[in-house]
Amino acid sequence: MMAYGGQAASNDNWKWALGGAIFAFFLTLPAWFKEIYYLHALVNIFLHSMVALGLRLLWRTGLVSFGTAGFIAIGGYAAGLLSKDMGVSFWLSLPVGGLAAAAVGVLIGIPTLRLKSSYFFLISWATGEIIRLSFLYLFIPVFGGWQGFRKIPLPDAINIPGLWNIDFTEKAHWYYLAFFLLCLTVVIMTRIDNSRVGVTVGALQDAPDLCESVGVPTMQYRVFAFAAACFFAGVSGAVYGSFNTFLHPESFTIIQSIETVSFVIIGGSLAVWGPILGVFVVKGIAMLVRGLGAYEIIVAGSMMILVMLFIPEGLSGIPRRIRRYLNRRKVDEQMEKADGD
Numbered sequence: 508m509m510a511y512g513g514q515a516a517s518n519d520n521w522k523w524a525l526g527g528a529i530f531a532f533f534l535t536l537p538a539w540f541k542e543i544y545y546l547h548a549l550v551n552i553f554l555h556s557m558v559a560l561g562l563r564l565l566w567r568t569g570l571v572s573f574g575t576a577g578f579i580a581i582g583g584y585a586a587g588l589l590s591k592d593m594g595v596s597f598w599l600s601l602p603v604g605g606l607a608a609a610a611v612g613v614l615i616g617i618p619t620l621r622l623k624s625s626y627f628f629l630i631s632w633a634t635g636e637i638i639r640l641s642f643l644y645l646f647i648p649v650f651g652g653w654q655g656f657r658k659i660p661l662p663d664a665i666n667i668p669g670l671w672n673i674d675f676t677e678k679a680h681w682y683y684l685a686f687f688l689l690c691l692t693v694v695i696m697t698r699i700d701n702s703r704v705g706v707t708v709g710a711l712q713d714a715p716d717l718c719e720s721v722g723v724p725t726m727q728y729r730v731f732a733f734a735a736a737c738f739f740a741g742v743s744g745a746v747y748g749s750f751n752t753f754l755h756p757e758s759f760t761i762i763q764s765i766e767t768v769s770f771v772i773i774g775g776s777l778a779v780w781g782p783i784l785g786v787f788v789v790k791g792i793a794m795l796v797r798g799l800g801a802y803e804i805i806v807a808g809s810m811m812i813l814v815m816l817f818i819p820e821g822l823s824g825i826p827r828r829i830r831r832y833l834n835r836r837k838v839d840e841q842m843e844k845a846d847g848d
Contacts, residue, residue: 582741608741775821
């Protein structure tokens with residue numbers, strides 16, 4: 508028992524050390540790596556990771572949404588409207604964008620989350636398209652329609668005399684904002700995973716009928732997971748809009764929603780860092796084949812198929828597979844040794 512406890516403590520130490528090294532790497536990266544193109548790409552990767560982490564929470568309830576892009580659009584347009592037309596500070600419009608997306612998610616989720624996963628998939632896809640087409644054809648004087656929603660203002664500068672002057676005219680400042688929001692999302696998701704809510708959400712995926720039979724309010728947990736996924740999508744959209752100072756409905760199609768699902772499938776939902784790994788892998792390969800247009804989606808789709816066939820638990824499940832293999836080898840060797848004696 509003591510040996511097992513010592514091994515578990517050693518594994519935890521390695522996890523903390525690796526996590527600390529990765530955090531330090533990304534925290535200091537803009538100081539020694541100043542390529543604008545890659546900093547821009549990393550900002551988008553961090554934002555995609557936030558969305559994927561939110562979708563992972565819904566995924567663990569046994570459901571998947573193919574309308575995530577629509578909720579990113581809601582957050583972006585809501586925050587952009589407040590900042591541009593109403594003069595509200597970006598720092599106030601940012602959470603409002605997330606809350607607007609979450610509110611729409613709750614309104615849609617209450618009547619639809621009772622359905623089976625196949626029906627919810629169709630409804631989520633239709634919802635995403637309805638949201639996109641609404642921004643495209645409705646309220647054109649407000650949101651611009653085909654012309655797009657332009658001139659979204661940058662965030663208000665953060666000025667601490669003698670210490671910081673962050674005015675968001677540099678990519679490094681956006682990098683740190685997106686990195687901070689991603690770290691905050693990771694902390695929140697980790698706390699949820701380690702809470703009673705997280706344990707129950709995980710049980711919904713494995714045994715939904717059993718959960719209902721013992722009185723677990725499965726509907727409430729699914730609505731919570733869906734609202735949380737929509738909130739983080741909305742916050743990501745709010746940052747995305749201000750980062751690009753421009754939004755267009757064609758940026759939020761079913762293709763973007765499928766890509767978000769691919770992040771969770773490829774990275775895996777077993778660990779919080781799984782979807783983040785999925786984003787880095789898919790976007791990293793997309794950068795290698797940049798300029799090939801539709802081939803980027805083909806690559807993501809091909810990887811998703813391969814992972815589902817050969818590593819159903821995703822890339823984050825590989826360490827667990829290795830541990831199981833080594834433990835099985837160890838047991839086999841012990842049994843062979845016992846037979847020899």
